[in-house]
Amino acid sequence: MNLPVVSTPDHYYINQEAAQYYHINMSKVPRDAVVVKPTDNFWRQNRVVLIPALLVVLALLLVIIAILHNQRRQKAFTTELKAPKPKHLKQWSSMMI
Structure with a gap:
């Protein structure tokens, strides 16, 4: 069986609204990931x-x-x-x- 070689992307883009909707823990997301549409916290x-x-x-x-x-x-x-x-x-x- 011949499997194709797939490279991983250099940057990850995470939609924080979608991550919250699907209960994805943001601490598990890579540190270099770009967060799209970050939800505002109390300080912001x-x-x-x-x-x-x-x-x-x-x-x-x-x-x-x-x-x-x-x-x-x-x-x-x-x-x-x-x-x-x-x-x-x-x-x-x-x-x-």
Whole structure:
């Protein structure tokens, strides 16, 4: 029996809609395959809204961190002011008045 030699194609083209319809696992498709009509995922559909939203969230987190840092500094300063002064400092402060 004489079988013809058939070469495999250099590039595979996969229609993602058809692959989903026939329940073909896309992880089994060769990595160099060209996907035709890729279905949009959540990121592709909403990136115009997600990028600015993520930037706003990042900016708000930075503001919160700055506020918390400022509160810690202020608390440390007020506790330092409320701390009892040593005797020799009390004498000097009374002499300056």
